[in-house]
Amino acid sequence: MNSPPLLLLQQSLPPISPTENLIQVKSPLPVHNSTPGARTPASSSSLCCIRACAGKTTRRVGRGGRGNPDDYHATLTALNSKGRFPRKSLGQHYMLDSEINEQLTAVANVGEGDVVLEIGPGTGSLTNVLISAGAFVLAIEKDPHMATLVSERFSETERFKVLKEDFVKCHIHSHMSSLLASIEPSSADSRHAKVVANIPFNISTDVVKQLLPMGDIFSEVVLLLQEETALRLVESSLRTSEYRPINIFVNFYSDPQFICKVPRTKFFPQPNVDAAVVKFKLKQPAHYPSVSSAKSFFSMVNSAFNGKRKMLRRSLQHICTPMEIENALGNVGRPATSRPEELSMDDFVKLHNLIVKV
Numbered sequence: 001m002n003s004p005p006l007l008l009l010q011q012s013l014p015p016i017s018p019t020e021n022l023i024q025v026k027s028p029l030p031v032h033n034s035t036p037g038a039r040t041p042a043s044s045s046s047l048c049c050i051r052a053c054a055g056k057t058t059r060r061v062g063r064g065g066r067g068n069p070d071d072y073h074a075t076l077t078a079l080n081s082k083g084r085f086p087r088k089s090l091g092q093h094y095m096l097d098s099e100i101n102e103q104l105t106a107v108a109n110v111g112e113g114d115v116v117l118e119i120g121p122g123t124g125s126l127t128n129v130l131i132s133a134g135a136f137v138l139a140i141e142k143d144p145h146m147a148t149l150v151s152e153r154f155s156e157t158e159r160f161k162v163l164k165e166d167f168v169k170c171h172i173h174s175h176m177s178s179l180l181a182s183i184e185p186s187s188a189d190s191r192h193a194k195v196v197a198n199i200p201f202n203i204s205t206d207v208v209k210q211l212l213p214m215g216d217i218f219s220e221v222v223l224l225l226q227e228e229t230a231l232r233l234v235e236s237s238l239r240t241s242e243y244r245p246i247n248i249f250v251n252f253y254s255d256p257q258f259i260c261k262v263p264r265t266k267f268f269p270q271p272n273v274d275a276a277v278v279k280f281k282l283k284q285p286a287h288y289p290s291v292s293s294a295k296s297f298f299s300m301v302n303s304a305f306n307g308k309r310k311m312l313r314r315s316l317q318h319i320c321t322p323m324e325i326e327n328a329l330g331n332v333g334r335p336a337t338s339r340p341e342e343l344s345m346d347d348f349v350k351l352h353n354l355i356v357k358v
Helices: 005-011 044-054 072-080 098-107 125-132 144-153 172-182 203-212 229-237 243-251 293-304 320-334 345-355
Strands: 022-024 057-060 115-119 138-139 162-163 194-197 218-226 256-261 277-282
Touching: 072 229, 098 194, 098 218, 098 256, 098 293, 115 125, 115 172, 125 138, 125 194, 138 172, 172 194, 172 256, 194 320, 203 218, 203 229, 203 243, 203 277, 218 229, 218 256, 229 243, 229 277, 243 256, 243 293, 243 345, 293 345, 320 345
Parallel strands: 022 057, 115 138, 115 194, 138 162, 194 218
Antiparallel strands: 218 277, 256 277
16 A cells, blocks of 8 residues: 655654754844955854754744744645656755754844845745735745646735746846836835845855845845855965865955754755855945956956966956066065965955956
């Protein structure tokens, strides 16, 4: 006799360990700054943040909080209602601990009147917390079955809209601009939306590349990413093998912060790696580094790293002569034999403005 779908799901899940530390969160928690050359000492509050993400955090949201939090059994029941199993091809890993969703909402400081973009709402567990906090949520869901599920779940609220689209291919800037224009602003901050999402690990870099240049639309982006990816985006330092063009990109458009680690046991199905919460405070376009053209700047950076072990005077000689590159490096304060992993973002900005003629 075949077991019912819900029983099969339950049998394949590890138990969630009970948590010991209950921490009251009343505002966004302190984090360390990953700006090159600067690190905020770990305080007792930031240590609490790390323990809270890995354990349990209590936080009331909205008016009087929300009842019936999404958890282990609620997630399974929601999946079973549509006869759905997570699809590996879509990178679906559902959050089983409602307290992590509370933490994501707290880090983004989501409050009454905020407009929030959510990518991959799944069963709506994070969506529920965001709406209860007073936000209007625009969700992008590629899986039509899950889009239908979450649409039905929040059919009675005017604070939710779901688009059945592939986020990587959709015109999110157009969608958000239209949405923000249609909502009467209650404050100056209402002109900018926020992003809060537990995204599929396999599209992390694509999501970051698409969202970070939208400082005219979003004020901050809070994502649950694969831990290795999170560390690579935020922590990679000069003169290391992990220092890549994406690090220049991230710091050009934002101030990134690694918030905390989230154990893999908090997901279904359980991934092979742990996750982490990362917050990107987006820069407004007027505050981007001063370059004549962002397109030519990143083209130069990519060319520099294509020959990572090559000296810049060789890898960039299609732009100008090696002698001109050496002179420009001298003006930047770097030796003529410099390689790309030895230059900070500010160094690349100065070098670009000296050798690239637009």
